Amino acid sequence: MRALLVEDEALLRQQLAASLREAGYTVDEAPDGEEALYLGREFPYDVAVMDLGLPKMDGIQVIKTLRGEDRHFPILILTARGHWQERVNGLEAGGDDYLVKPFHTEELLARLNALVRRSAGFSSPVVKAGPIALDTSSHRVTVGEAELDLTSFEYKVLEYLMLHPDEVVSKTALTEHIYEQDCDRDSNVIEVFIGRLRKKFDAAGGIKPIETLRGRGYRFVAPA
Template sequence: MRALLVEDEALLRQQLAQSLRDAGYTVDEAPDGEEALYLGREYPYDIAVMDLGLPRMDGIQVIQSLRSEERHFPILILTARGHWQERVAGLEAGGDDYLVKPFHTEELLARLNALVRRSAGFSSPTIKAGPISLDTSSQRVVANGVELELTSFEYKVLEYLMMHPDEVVSKTTLTEHIYEQDCDRDSNVIEVFIGRLRKKITATTQCNPIETLRGRGYRFVIPR
């Protein structure tokens, strides 16, 4: 899942970005409101973490602008302790949840995971599709009772496909959701990840839930 992290305090932003990456997120960083608005317009994020006290454009303005332009990804607001008016304004502007500084990273990650799941229509951290079970919290994938050994990118591809079942997902979309802004991207590598996933899933389930639609992309079909 791809996250936009907006925080003007450099050290805190670096620490949060590393925690998000360690948790499996692809992260783009913005130190001010103008950069946040630009990134939010340009890239297809699954989640955003938004500080409100930003230079150049405050977080509430950024949220309002993104929502007015039909950018619907969930936004978690970061606010200072005691600034309850900011929290109310942020939620009314279109934010989905808030967290008061200082906070525990574990709580931040739990809230982000919950927002991503709910935006995709899942209430539980475990996504089940026939004999396949994917735990978004532990990032473990089990097929017919056997845990699959997946690389970070293999997991990201499978997680995105399983969160969008029966949808046609292009290679470009997968590339945008698993690679960061400045990463050297090669959409052909997606084919390699898909091939590996199919082999690992088929070896334990004798089914292939990932369909290829020539010239269009891939579709995850829930095994019956």
């Protein structure tokens, strides 16, 4: 999942970015409101963490502008302790949840995980499709009783496909969601990840949940 992290305090931003990456997120960072608005317009995020007290453009205005331009990815607001009106304003502007500083990183990650799941229509941290179970908290994937040994990028590809079942997802879309903005992206690598996933599913139970639609992309279909 690709996350936009907007925080003007450099040390906190670096710490949060490191925690998000360790948790499996692809992260783009913005130190001010103008950069946040640019990135939010430019890239297809799955979730955002938005501080409200930002230089150049405050977080409320960033959220209002993105929502006014039909950017619907969930946004977790970071607010200073005691500023209840700021929290209310942030939610009314289009934020989906809030966290008061100081906070525990584990709570932030849990809230982000819940926002991503709910935006895809799932309430449980374990996404099930036939015999396949993907735990978005632990990043474990099982087929029946067998656990699949996946690399981080294989997991990211599978997670995105399983959170968008029966949808046609292009290689470009997958590339945008698993790589950060400064990475050297090669959409052909997606074919490699898909090929590896298919081999592992086949070895685990002879199932084929990932379809190829020539010239269009891939589709995850729950096996019987």
